[in-house]
Structure formats: structure tokens, C-alpha cells
Amino acid sequence: xxxxxRNLHTSFFTDSGETKAVNGVSFSLEKGxxxxxxGESGSGKTVTALSIIRLLxxxxxxxxxxxxxxxxxxxxxxxEEMRRIRGxxxxxxxxxxxxxxxxxxxxxxxxxxxVKLHKKVEPLGSINRGSLLSRNLNAKSRDFCEGIKTKEAVxxxxxxxxxVGICPGKERMKDYPHSLSGGMRQRVLIAMALACSPSLxxxxxxxxxxxxxxxxxxxxxIDKLKAENSLTMLLITHDLGVVxxxxxxxxxxxKGEIVEYASVEDLFSEPKHPYTKMLLxxxxxxEE
Amino acid sequence: MLWKRFKKNKLAIAGGILVFLLFxxxxxxxxxxxxxxxxxxxxxxxxxxxxxxxxxxxxxxRDVLSxxxxxxRISLAVGFVAIGIATLxxxxxxxxxxxxxxxxxSAIMRFVDIMLSIPTFFLLLTVIALVxxxxxxxxxxxxxxxxxxxxxxxxxxxxxxxNREFVLAARSIGASDLRIIFKHILPNAMSPVYVSFILGVxxxxxxxSGLSFLGFGVQPPTPSWGNILxxxxxxxxxxxxxxxxxxxxxxxxxxSYYILGEGIRQALDPKLKT
Numbered sequence: 001x002x003x004x005x006r007n008l009h010t011s012f013f014t015d016s017g018e019t020k021a022v023n024g025v026s027f028s029l030e031k032g033x034x035x036x037x038x039g040e041s042g043s044g045k046t047v048t049a050l051s052i053i054r055l056l057x058x059x060x061x062x063x064x065x066x067x068x069x070x071x072x073x074x075x076x077x078x079x080e081e082m083r084r085i086r087g088x089x090x091x092x093x094x095x096x097x098x099x100x101x102x103x104x105x106x107x108x109x110x111x112x113x114x115v116k117l118h119k120k121v122e123p124l125g126s127i128n129r130g131s132l133l134s135r136n137l138n139a140k141s142r143d144f145c146e147g148i149k150t151k152e153a154v155x156x157x158x159x160x161x162x163x164v165g166i167c168p169g170k171e172r173m174k175d176y177p178h179s180l181s182g183g184m185r186q187r188v189l190i191a192m193a194l195a196c197s198p199s200l201x202x203x204x205x206x207x208x209x210x211x212x213x214x215x216x217x218x219x220x221x222i223d224k225l226k227a228e229n230s231l232t233m234l235l236i237t238h239d240l241g242v243v244x245x246x247x248x249x250x251x252x253x254x255k256g257e258i259v260e261y262a263s264v265e266d267l268f269s270e271p272k273h274p275y276t277k278m279l280l281x282x283x284x285x286x287e288e
Numbered sequence: 289m290l291w292k293r294f295k296k297n298k299l300a301i302a303g304g305i306l307v308f309l310l311f312x313x314x315x316x317x318x319x320x321x322x323x324x325x326x327x328x329x330x331x332x333x334x335x336x337x338x339x340x341x342x343x344x345x346x347x348x349x350r351d352v353l354s355x356x357x358x359x360x361r362i363s364l365a366v367g368f369v370a371i372g373i374a375t376l377x378x379x380x381x382x383x384x385x386x387x388x389x390x391x392x393x394s395a396i397m398r399f400v401d402i403m404l405s406i407p408t409f410f411l412l413l414t415v416i417a418l419v420x421x422x423x424x425x426x427x428x429x430x431x432x433x434x435x436x437x438x439x440x441x442x443x444x445x446x447x448x449x450x451n452r453e454f455v456l457a458a459r460s461i462g463a464s465d466l467r468i469i470f471k472h473i474l475p476n477a478m479s480p481v482y483v484s485f486i487l488g489v490x491x492x493x494x495x496x497s498g499l500s501f502l503g504f505g506v507q508p509p510t511p512s513w514g515n516i517l518x519x520x521x522x523x524x525x526x527x528x529x530x531x532x533x534x535x536x537x538x539x540x541x542x543x544s545y546y547i548l549g550e551g552i553r554q555a556l557d558p559k560l561k562t
Contacts, residue, residue: 053460055456055459055460083462083463083464084462085462086459086460086461086462087460087461087462088462091460091461092457092460094453094456094457094460096453099452099453099454100453100454100456100457101454101457102454102457102458102472102476103454103476104475104476105475113458113461113463114461114462117461117462117463117467118462189457192457192461195461
């Protein structure tokens with residue numbers, strides 16, 4: 001079990017009182033599998049994800065629960081320790097690619113920063129990095145993110161851009177976010193997430209902001225990268241269509257709680273919770 | 289990208305050219321100055337503008353044009369160094385206040401309020417009365433009393449920018465607070481700072497001229513537009529050129545910086561459509 005979330009409770013505290021965003025959520029992620037976290041807007045999916053990497057706004061508090069990552073409870077980590085986890089062990093892909101990129105830096109610089117930040121950091125425990133890297137990255141990359149020289153790092157950034165479909169990486173590195181289309185920007189975010197070969201990727205509605213054909217391309221890319229790098233992923237989405245083809249297990253969230261938790265096949269063939277049935281029924285079908 | 293908008297703005301171009309010319313003159317002063325600014329020539333005291341001394345001479349026979357050229361250097365130096373110090377202080381305090389909010393923000397803003405309530409000129413006079421006049425003192429004190437508007441501007445930018453998603457994205461790859469403040473947010477917050485800097489220089493030049501005029505700034509024999517005016521005040525009935533030329537110089541210089549600053553502000557303002 002790479003990640004286990006047990007009884008997570010997160011609330012927002014404002015002048016109007018306490019708002020429970022996550023109310024006793026538990027799920028687990030096996031290494032190499034993808035869990036789809038599905039729900040409407042406001043169901044608590046993003047807050048759950050942000051709770052895992054502790055990037056919540058100051059008005060939010062994690063009240064209870066355990067987040068066990070590789071055997072250690074992340075909620076007990078200090079901020080300093082969490083900073084070493086973010087990007088390095090657990091990477092986050094944001095929903096809105098334009099907002100997530102800094103407008104004054106080139107895309108190459110931004111990906112490079114992800115690398116530089118983890119350059120001399122010790123990895124968590126002893127991890128067999130060999131299995132996480134695909135055959136496509138060269139052997140030197142095993143030491144990637146640990147004392148790598150800038151020139152090599154820049155080369156790796158160019159490689160990453162190629163891998164996510166922004167070719168030729170070496171030249172496109174110098175582009176600014178505003179000169180890229182939505183799909184391209186999302187690819188940049190994916191490249192940033194992959195920069196330090198994390199073990200877990202949390203993707204928060206990575207394709208919601210894109211149109212349908214680009215959405216398909218991005219999801220295909222994600223699948224390919226997942227397979228190549230044996231990645232574990234928590235995929236947040238409100239789109240059951242995405243879930244059907246790209247995840248192994250599904251957790252359906254509603255009002256801060258998980259109402260159904262099953263494998264993808266079981267969910268679609270035998271939905272148990274009325275809410276799930278409602279969601280499935282709300283998908284318009286051509287025959288009707 | 290911003291260059292195009294800048295070029296289209298006539299005001300900015302005019303200001304830019306004037307500022308550039310003034311800079312050139314100041315830098316080239318030793319080369320283009322007809323006389324040494326400090327050579328006393330008691331035979332040619334208080335001459336009105338003529339073919340030998342284009343702007344006349346002062347009460348010690350020194351060539352006014354030469355003194356003005358070297359005075360330009362002083363004005364520019366004071367302007368840039370003082371406002372450089374002020375901008376640096378303002379950026380740091382404004383960034384921390386805007387980023388952390390809460391107690392730090394309140395503390396810094398109250399400090400700003402206190403500083404704003406003190407009339408700068410009188411503070412300058414007081415410090416100089418205690419410490420003694422001089423160029424460096426003037427620069428430092430102007431710097432230490434002009435950072436407040438920059439701090440407010442930077443703080444305002446930070447308050448909005450820190451909620452942008454790229455800040456969260458930077459945190460998600462493990463960036464520390466300091467890194468986010470100075471490497472990520474600050475470059476995005478600089479636009480109003482440029483304008484504030486230019487306008488600040490104009491103000492600093494005025495302040496230095498005022499202080500030197502009163503005898504508290506640059507001390508003779510070092511020439512400054514302000515201290516040429518000091519002599520001019522005494523001899524105003526006989527030597528109008530000692531008042532007119534430094535006065536015009538201060539006016540034109542300050543005006544050029546203001547025009548340039550306004551031009552930059554207009555060019556950078558996304559709401560104004562050129």
C-alpha cells in the first residue's frame with residue numbers, strides 16, 4: 001500500500017463558523033494503480049487531495065485522521081519535511097494550467113526549478129529507484145534530483161518536454177506560458193510533476209479546463225507515462241467517462257464523505273449507492 | 289511586449305529622451321565643461337551671460353555653466369542612490385507585510401504610518417543639524433524616509449498575487465516561503481515599483497536642491513544646483529542668471545522624470561487602451 005488515508009477530517013474555519021469539507025474519508029492506493037476520486041463540485045475532492053500534501057489555505061485545519069505514505073504518517077511531519085515530500089515523492093497536477101504557471105518565467109525555467117529544489121535532498125527511506133524509471137531515461141537519471149549538474153539538468157528538462165509531447169524540447173524550453181495553448185500548458189504541468197520521478201501523482205481534474213479532443217490526448221499521455229514509469233495516481237475528476245477508461249478503482253465522494261468505493265468494473269456493472277446510480281443515470285445516452 | 293506600448297505613448301518617449309539627455313550631460317560633464325567648476329577668478333565676478341561664459345559667472349568668478357554641469361551629477365547621484373535605498377527597503381518590508389499578513393503586516397503598516405506622519409524635510413533638517421551636512425547624509429536620510437509608498441505598493445501587489453495558483457504550484461514542488469516571495473511573486477509585482485522609482489528620483493532631486501539651497505546639503509565649493517541658488521538669492525538684483533539657470537535646470541529635470549514616470553505608468557496600466 002503506497003498511500004493510506006484513514007478517517008480524514010478537514011474543516012474550514014471562517015467567521016460564519018466551521019464548514020466540514022472532508023468528513024471521515026478513508027481510502028487506500030496500491031502501488032502502480034490509479035484511484036479515481038469522483039464527485040460534484042464542492043464534494044471535497046480537492047480538499048482531500050490538498051490535505052494529503054498539506055497545501056490547504058490557512059483557514060483550513062486537518063482535525064483528525066492519518067495519512068500513511070510509505071509507512072509514515074504525513075500528518076506528523078513538520079513543514080520542512082513536507083517540503084521535501086512535495087514534488088519529490090508526491091507531485092500535484094493542477095486543474096487550471098494557465099494559473100498554475102508563473103507568467104514571468106519560461107516553461108524550461110519552471111520545470112528546472114522543480115529539479116533544483118530537490119537537488120541535494122535525501123530520498124525518503126531507501127527506495128528502489130530503478131523500478132520507477134522507464135527504460136527511456138538514461139541511467140544517470142537514477143541520481144536525478146540528487147546533486148545533478150545544471151547542464152545535465154537542463155538536458156533532462158528538454159527530454160521531459162519531449163516525453164510529454166512538446167517537441168523539440170530544447171527550443172520549446174524557452175517559451176513563455178502565454179505563448180502556449182491550453183493543452184500544451186497542461187503538458188508542461190505534467191512535465192513539472194514528473195521532473196523528480198515522484199512515487200505518487202495527484203492530478204486534480206487535469207483535463208476539466210480543456211476541450212474534449214485535447215482531453216483525450218492528455219489522458220492518453222498520462223496513461224502512457226503511468227505505464228512507462230510505474231506510477232501510482234490519484235485522479236480527481238467529476239467526469240465518469242474519464243473514470244471508466246483511466247482508473248482501476250473508484251471512490252465516489254459526496255458532501256465530504258465517500259459513499260461508494262469499488263473497482264471500476266464493479267462500479268459500472270453493479271452500482272450500490274443511490275447516489276452512484278444517480279450519477280450514472282445522469283449521463284445522457286444517445287439511444288434515449 | 290511592453291516596449292510597444294511604451295513606444296506608442298508620446299509622453300513616455302518625450303520623458304525618456306529628456307532623461308537620457310540629462311544623464312548624458314551629467315556623465316559627460318568633465319568632457320564638455322568649458323571651465324573647471326571650482327576655479328575662482330576674481331576679475332570676472334558676476335558677469336552676465338556672454339560669449340566666454342555662456343551662463344555667466346557667480347560671485348567668485350566661477351563659470352556657471354560648468355558648475356551646473358557638475359551640479360547635474362550631484363543631483364542624479366542623490367536621486368538614484370537615495371531612491372535606490374528607499375526602494376530596496378520598501379520592497380523588502382512591503383513583500384513581507386503583503387505575504388504574511390497578520391501581525392507582521394500590522395506591525396509594518398503601523399511603522400509606515402509613523403514614518404508618514406513625520407514631515408520629511410524637517411526630519412532631514414534635524415538629522416543634519418545633529419550630524420552635520422554632507423552629500424552622503426543627504427542620500428541616506430532621503431533614502432530612509434522615502435520608502436513608504438513603495439512598501440504600500442508592493443504590499444498591495446503581494447496581497448493579490450499570493451493567492452494566484454502559480455504560488456500554490458510553486459509550493460507543490462517544494463519551494464520555501466522566501467523563495468516564493470523573492471523569486472516567484474516579486475518579479476510579478478515590480479510594475480508599480482518602476483514608476484515609483486522614477487517619480488521618487490524627481491522628488492529626491494527636489495529635496496536635495498532645497499537642502500543645498502538652505503546650506504544643509506552639499507557644501508560649497510562642491511557645486512549643486514541648490515547651492516548656486518544660494519548665492520543667487522543674495523545677488524538677485526544684479527545677477528538674475530544665478531537664479532534662472534539653476535531654477536530652470538531643476539524644473540526641467542524634475543519635469544522630465546515626472547513625464548517619464550507617467551509615461552511608464554500609462555504604458556504598464558493594463559486598463560488603459562492605447
